[in-house]
Amino acid sequence: MKPIGQLMIEHRLIEKMVYLLDRQLKRMEETQNADIAFLKVAADFFRTYADKTHHGKEEDILFRELAKKQLSQIDKQMMDELTQEHIIARGMVARLIKARENYTQGNLDNLHEIMVSIKELVAFYPVHIMKEDKRFFYPSLEYFNEQEQADMLQEFWEFDRKLIHDKYKKIVDEIEKSGLFCASNPFTWEF
Ligand SMILES: [Fe+2]
Ligand SMILES: [Fe+2]
Numbered sequence: 001m002k003p004i005g006q007l008m009i010e011h012r013l014i015e016k017m018v019y020l021l022d023r024q025l026k027r028m029e030e031t032q033n034a035d036i037a038f039l040k041v042a043a044d045f046f047r048t049y050a051d052k053t054h055h056g057k058e059e060d061i062l063f064r065e066l067a068k069k070q071l072s073q074i075d076k077q078m079m080d081e082l083t084q085e086h087i088i089a090r091g092m093v094a095r096l097i098k099a100r101e102n103y104t105q106g107n108l109d110n111l112h113e114i115m116v117s118i119k120e121l122v123a124f125y126p127v128h129i130m131k132e133d134k135r136f137f138y139p140s141l142e143y144f145n146e147q148e149q150a151d152m153l154q155e156f157w158e159f160d161r162k163l164i165h166d167k168y169k170k171i172v173d174e175i176e177k178s179g180l181f182c183a184s185n186p187f188t189w190e191f
Contacts (some may be wrong), residue, residue: 003062003152004137010054011129017045022122034114039100046121048095053163055086058132062140069143078136085128089142092120126158 021042028034063079071079099113144152 001153003149003156004141006153006156007054007062007137008133010049011133013055013106014050015129017042018048018122018125021118024117025122028111028115028118034103034110034111036100036104039096039114041094043097043100046089047097048163048167051086051090051093051124052167053160055089057159058158059083059086061152061159065141065148066143071143072139075136075139078131078156079140081174082128082136084133085124089121089124089128092117092124096102096121111163112183 024035024038024042063083066075066079096114097116099110099117103110103114141149
């Protein structure tokens with residue numbers, strides 16, 4: 001598989017979640033209620049999968065390697081544009097998470113803010129994905145030989161492998177910091 005093949009597979013999953021989010025938005029408009037459990041899962045999907053896992057591989061591996069090459073003006077401009085769009089998407093997700101938190105705490109007027117941030121995400125992702133799939137990924141591949149592409153794909157796997165461990169380590173660390181843990185843990189062995 002080509003490295004861009006992996007990124008395109010991830011695009012298809014993101015598109016499915018965008019569709020589900022859009023369905024949820026319609027439901028919210030009808031009921032004037034937010035499904036906070038669904039929104040928690042969706043926010044985690046966009047933060048952990050779409051951003052950290054997917055944009056992470058694009059920026060930290062593909063774009064990093066492209067930056068070492070003599071890019072055409074068009075490709076360089078597109079890479080900068082896509083990087084900027086990742087920053088914008090992070091802002092949209094942060095806004096959705098904040099509005100959901102406020103709504104969960106009883107500030108029901110945040111329903112409007114939730115709906116606005118969902119509308120932004122639903123409008124943003126398909127356009128961003130289409131830009132990458134149709135106008136950037138294939139030309140970007142031209143800069144790499146077979147070995148460089150194989151190394152990149154390998155680095156993608158390593159990136160994903162590390163990410164899952166980092167995510168759950170962070171979750172346990174945060175619970176630990178909350179004071180639920182005592183200094184000596186009877187459920188572990190000291191080696
Ligand atoms: Fe992207
Ligand atoms: Fe992408």
